[in-house]
Amino acid sequence: MKMTRRTFLKDAGIFVAALGLEPVWLPKMADALEDMAYGRAPILWLQGLSCSGCSVSLLNSESPGPADLITRYLSLYFHQTLSAATGPAAKDAVERAIAKGGYILVVEGAVPLTLKEACKFADENFADQLLRAARSAQAVVSTGTCAAFGGIPAAPPNLTGAAGVDAALKQAGLRRPLINLPGCPAHPAWIVGTLMQVLKVGMPDLDAHLRPKIFYDHLLHEQCPLFALYQKKHFAENLGEEGCLFKMGCQGVITQADCSLRGWNGGVSWCIRGRSNCIGCARPEFALDPRFAFFRLNEENLF
Template sequence: MKLTRRTFLKDAGLLLASLGLEPSLLPRMADALEEMASGRAPILWLQGLSCSGCSVSLLNSESPGPADLITRYLSLYFHQTLSAATGAAAKDAVETAIAKGGYILVVEGAVPLGVKEACKFADENFSEQLLRAARSAQAVVCTGTCAAFGGIPAAPPNLTGAAGVGAALKQAGLARPLINLPGCPTHPAWLVGTLLQVLKSGLPELDELQRPTRFFGQLLHEQCPLFAQYQKKHFAQALGEDGCLFKLGCQGVVTQADCSLRGWNGGVNWCIRGRSICIGCARPEFALDPQFAFFRLNENDLL
């Protein structure tokens, strides 16, 4: 379908409204919004204190797969792991994107708010680059627990003053539509599903922690295939045993995520099917309390 400029601008106005943005942003973001109206999500992807695990997870998207994502659904303006542009060309690509604006900013990794030199890109502290990029974004998607809530880099003693993106934007007084997709890494279906939702119909329904309720609305435990074993009080007492893993430290009872229905890596497996515990990697508190061990092998008297 060929869009006329006029119908496009009308649609784009509706799109902006659905994202809760001011119509005055329209001229500035017109090019990027036109991309969206043509069925492609313009993405600027930046990495902070990250392990690139969420980038690798994106490449594990099943359907659409990575090749279709890159060429049919996303316009990857810049991605540190995938962009051909390197050195000066990479810096130029990022600056071109920021100057045009209107993209969905995907952030992977936490933000060092204390030791700002702990993450740099093209001679600029990441914490400052992030603010510049967020100002021109139509929405910010925080992929992974680090970007959403700080994650492992923010665990005590948190030498760099690492924080999630939402906290960093708030500290700078910058309000943007923001979506948190925790998980270590985030599940590719959570990320791709959210980007497509934003592309096709605007912001998804979010909970009080800005997480899409569609993916994070229920406890993992409630849909767990071992739920019946839990009710029968059939518990694994040691690693490698059959039974509900609750007594070994499984955090499915406090973790909101749909892993138990979805599985990982194309559904071939997931943590609990592999008889390991849920470590609560999608929880906002993930890894933050050093006293809260993942495995509780010596505490078998809880129930």
């Protein structure tokens, strides 16, 4: 597929604006897109204990759309949801990628560390495959809360011993450049923007949980359109009521992400705009405490 420099600059401009970067970043982002388009930035995408929600989120990308993103920019060695290869052909594709090395390893889903047989690829446990793939990668990107911190698969009683990629690598004594992109699912701009930065700029500035600060540096609460209602103590206590959703269990007060600024499904909406409270899906503790409900409802008014 032949593309001009103008095409790369145009698409890079969209990404730079979406990521809130200064215009000076434009040439480097265009270079990153060119490398991705011409196969100079191969990506190996592996999936552990997951629902494939982050893959679906990636396909919700706009400007470029999913077709351009997959066929033009992401040089995928393999992707369990998107790749046409199955059986021995799929196994061979992964083996060739690992043998060649030098790729960015994107991991979706948690790693079963106790019951390793709970997730297998071909005849290999995913935990073992992950370690082999990570050793040959230039960087590892844990996409989604399951890959970053364990997420839903790691919720009690966690019979599989599900854990995030970072925990799995540390247990094996393996140190690799690693980035966490939590969210259930991760936003497509977080994924593509991070890949572009790793390619041409290097590792982004990360917080204590290895999350890029450009996406996770502020509390949702501080950027919420209902913040004024919170200050006025105007709270909704039941579904459909007007007011801040804090009393219904909104976790925006302890969750760091830029959902409110970025929007989902093409920037159309996000949880609060849809009148649902934030369930804290980008938090390291997401789903890990059974006493911490996603929603708090007034049971007296349900019926």
